[in-house]
Amino acid sequence: MKFENVIIIRDKTRLEQLIERFNSKAQAKFYIESSGRDFAFFESEHHTFYESLSKIKTSITDGLKYKVINRSFLPTYMFTAKDIVLVIGQDGLVANTAKYVNGLPIIGINPDPKRYDGILLKHAPNDLKNLLKKMLKGTYDSKQVTMAKATLNDGQELLAFNDFYIGADSHVSSRYSIEYKGIKEQQSSSGIIVSTGAGSTGWLSSIFNMTNNISEYFHNESRCSNKLEWNANQLVFVVREPFLSKQSQTNIGYGIITENTTLKIESNMPTKGIIFSDGIESDFLNFNSGSVVDIGLADEKANLVV
Numbered sequence: 542m543k544f545e546n547v548i549i550i551r552d553k554t555r556l557e558q559l560i561e562r563f564n565s566k567a568q569a570k571f572y573i574e575s576s577g578r579d580f581a582f583f584e585s586e587h588h589t590f591y592e593s594l595s596k597i598k599t600s601i602t603d604g605l606k607y608k609v610i611n612r613s614f615l616p617t618y619m620f621t622a623k624d625i626v627l628v629i630g631q632d633g634l635v636a637n638t639a640k641y642v643n644g645l646p647i648i649g650i651n652p653d654p655k656r657y658d659g660i661l662l663k664h665a666p667n668d669l670k671n672l673l674k675k676m677l678k679g680t681y682d683s684k685q686v687t688m689a690k691a692t693l694n695d696g697q698e699l700l701a702f703n704d705f706y707i708g709a710d711s712h713v714s715s716r717y718s719i720e721y722k723g724i725k726e727q728q729s730s731s732g733i734i735v736s737t738g739a740g741s742t743g744w745l746s747s748i749f750n751m752t753n754n755i756s757e758y759f760h761n762e763s764r765c766s767n768k769l770e771w772n773a774n775q776l777v778f779v780v781r782e783p784f785l786s787k788q789s790q791t792n793i794g795y796g797i798i799t800e801n802t803t804l805k806i807e808s809n810m811p812t813k814g815i816i817f818s819d820g821i822e823s824d825f826l827n828f829n830s831g832s833v834v835d836i837g838l839a840d841e842k843a844n845l846v847v
Contacts, residue, residue, distance in 0.1 A: 545623040546678060547607040548617035549597065550638050552630045586656060593652035596666035603677060615641045617829055625676060635661040636702035636819045638715060639843035645684055648672065648846045651797045663847055684847050686739050690839035691816050691826065699826050700839050701818035703740030707806055707828060708732025709813050718766040721793050722802060729789040731781035734835050738769040741777065748779050774838055803837040
């Protein structure tokens with residue numbers, strides 16, 4: 542299938558979000574400067590983003606058409622096999638986009654290397670013209686990234702590029718039953734994190750950092766490692782802060798999910814139970830009493846152009 546379109550995915554800049562919040566740039570500036578912060582930071586970031594976006598648009602030639610869509614339209618936009626997906630923004634936008642494009646090639650463009658780490662944003666705006674030529678010739682390289690899938694007993698599904706959070710939507714105990722490798726128990730915790738290889742350097746790594754710090758305090762020289770390859774057909778789950786009581790156990794705290802081993806969780810939360818992916822709390826499934834979720838490997842793979 543020949544590519545015909547470049548779909549540019551972007552998010553609002555922080556300046557645009559401030560203007561939206563305070564109704565005008567002048568009011569946003571007054572608020573920021575009144576709190577002792579430098580408004581020029583937001584203006585500079587905004588300007589740099591639009592400079593990069595302009596370079597991208599002028600690089601799209603060779604008969605290709607382009608369309609710019611905002612992140613908020615991702616869940617409803619209808620992508621086709623003729624589309625090249627281009628993400629310009631921060632790393633999290635690549636993760637959020639990958640869940641909706643059905644394996645289409647994704648080009649990550651870092652608009653501001655001085656501010657953004659760019660772990661998933663492997664290209665600069667000036668790279669795009671040559672990269673698109675390679676894609677039209679079919680000579681480009683891509684990297685397959687394993688994703689996770691949550692499937693509820695009512696048929697609803699959600700994908701994760703980095704990780705899932707399963708638990709309560711506020712700082713209260715998450716109550717549920719968990720089943721792994723034939724063992725089932727009741728738990729009360731701060732929720733469960735399920736991480737992909739791509740996400741293992743994010744939220745999961747902070748959990749391992751905490752574990753290692755505690756181990757070092759008690760003179761335990763063994764250290765936990767969260768290293769997982771992006772294309773590995775494995776996921777890692779960790780129970781956060783499990784609480785031991787007469788009604789809750791802590792035997793299942795960590796495990797590996799594979800093609801043959803899934804994780805099953807049944808909610809015991811009357812209200813406010815949720816499952817969200819990749820840190821996007823607005824991208825969630827309700828997970829209240831009566832809901833059962835199976836967490837496993839997704840059939841879909843993210844396809845990052847390298």
